[in-house]
Amino acid sequence: MGKPTGFLEYDRVNGKAAAPLERIKNFNEFHTPLTEAQQRKQGARCMECGVPFCQSGMMMNGMVSGCPLHNLVPEWNDLVYTGNWGQAYNRLKKTNSFPEFTSRVCPAPCEAACTCGLNGDPVSIKENEHAIIEKAYETGAAGPRPPKLRTDKKIAVIGSGPSGLAAADQLNKRGHNVTVFEREDRVGGLLMYGIPNMKLEKQIIDRKINVMKEEGVTFVTGANVGKNYKAAKLLKEFDSVVLACGASNPRDINVPGRDAEGIYFAVDFLKSTTKSLLNSNLEDGNYISAKDKHVIVIGGGDTGNDCVGTAIRHGCASVTQLEMMPKLPEKRTENNSWPEWPRILKTDYGQEEAIAVFGHDPRIYQTTVKEFVKDESGKLVKAILISLKAEKNPETGRMSMVPVEGSEKEVPADLVLIAAGFLGAQAYVADAFGVELNVRTNVATEAGKYATNVEKVFTAGDMHRGQSLVVWAIHEGRDVAKEVDKYLMGYTNLA
Structure with a gap:
């Protein structure tokens, strides 16, 4: 010390x-x-x-x-x-x-x-x-350090988000020959298209990817395994496969008027902005624009906040963020003592910006959408909001948020962004490899393990544990690398 x-x-x-x-x-x-x-x-x-x-x-x-x-x-x-x-x-x-x-x-x-x-x-x-x-x-300390010795083992990593990259990085350091397959046009997965530039500029990702390339990792973009790239081909050509495709099924909100034009998943909104920003500095117009629109963001988490910040940068007319749960306290309560994660109110960058631009916090708590209203052409024009209250289910004993009758109110809405989380692995990837899913629609493994029911196929990250933090994805990527290494070599010396 x-x-x-x-x-x-x-x-x-x-x-x-x-x-x-x-x-x-x-x-x-x-x-x-x-x-x-x-x-x-x-x-x-x-x-x-x-x-x-x-x-x-x-x-x-x-x-x-x-x-x-x-x-x-x-x-x-x-x-x-x-x-x-x-x-x-x-x-x-x-x-x-x-x-x-x-x-x-x-x-x-x-x-x-x-x-x-x-x-x-x-x-x-x-x-x-x-x-x-x-x-x-x-x-220069973070420059490339290729392994001095190579094995004859070939590993395919499907997905280049944080878990896939961590697995590839560790397995390459061990001396295995690693190829990462990414369905998008750029490497990075969630890091590239799920997190906006304000939090992570994309040259930071490219900088690390270039180091990994110089260390011997191969990257293949535009390879949508299970659609334009055959899983059987990978199983034949590689000694092991790691599925790290993320939790890619966005949670929807099914209410009357959901089919109105102007309602998008948050991930599509953020991706379109980042892709257009990288391709043309937004000059090509190939993105979902919030300019001069009344925006409603459904979801109070990090992704919802990213939507708020992005919409403000587009030049939206207003932005409202709906949160189903009650407002958190500003300080820890007695039942949330250190060193637990503090369940307290956090005002993030997007909300700070909304306060600066519009003069008030964009968040409305204990509220959701009851109905979307569209005009004769099918375009979204407003939303009917309804308040929620906590109520115990007499059958299960669980608390849930239920609508408060008579609390409806109409608000203008030209653009709605659904940021309500994700629901697990996409079925077409799991089906392509024949791996089983659990009740949460994540790829099933034994507790604490990463091997699937299919020989030589492993999984890690959000596809395995469900939607989580980048740091958990890296943790899983490093752990699956150890399991794959032991499977291939009979032992592992990876940390």
Whole structure:
């Protein structure tokens, strides 16, 4: 512990974010990193406590506490403080395949479990991680390191999201010959088209993919396995196959008027914007535009917030975000004590921007859509909203949100974006390989395992565990790599 009194001497300081009215003028990342001297002070705040919950990755009351990757947080916090950036990178990379991604998009369960946060502000772990990986690229430490020896084993990874990339990265480091198949025109999966540029600029993905290519990983885009690419061909040509296709079935809302023109899934809205942005800086017009429209976003999570921020950048006339559940408290309640994940109100970047532009929080709680109203041509013109209340089901004893009769109200709506989550693996991929699905429509495996019912076929990520965090996807990708390696070689030395 380099600075025993650091947490007493230094306050938490975050990199400055551009003002909302300024940053909505473009789709760029908008945080300015701390200086090296400032960052080292933030590293000094780490207490190196005897029981570092920050790296535990435990499930507590259905929520993760600490990092699922078990990142060696106290170690590299101390190395940041002492300015030993090279060793900090080595310790960070020991557990995390892609700190350039997690330091941008992870909600930081490590910080929520930080001991400093019990009676003050937690250590800025996420910003320290960002500083380490960016310094590693600046100095060349994050450059390509191809394996010195190769095996004769060939592995196909289907899907290039965080779990597929993590599996490919680990298996390639072991010396296996890895080919990643991606159905889209660009590599990255959820990272590329599911997360907007404001949170993760796409050159950051390309930078890492180029390193992986130089290390020997092969990428094939436009390969939609199960449709234009035969699963049987892969099973014949490869020694093992890893299915990492994500949870790609968006949850729908089935109410009268759902067929109106102007209602889209959030993932299609975000994807169209990012693709047009990358292809033409939005000049080709090939995207779902929110300009001058009254937008309703159904869903209060991260994807819903991304839709709010994107719609504002388009120049929407208004934006409303519907949340079925009650508004969370601003501080922890007695039944949500540290180090559990804090169930508290969070105002994210999109909501901050809506407040700056329109003067009020876009979120309406305990509310959903009862009906969509369209004009004679079939275009959406308004929505009928209805309030919800919590009520116990007398048969099951479970609480659920039910409509409040007489609470309906009409609001203008030209564009509705459904951001209600995802429901598991897409059937055509599972059917192509003959793998079984469980009751949640995820690919079935034994508990804690990644092998499917089909010989030499494995699965990982959201396709396996259901919709989750990028950090969990990386965790699964690294774990499936160990299982595949052991299957092929009889043992594994992957960490």
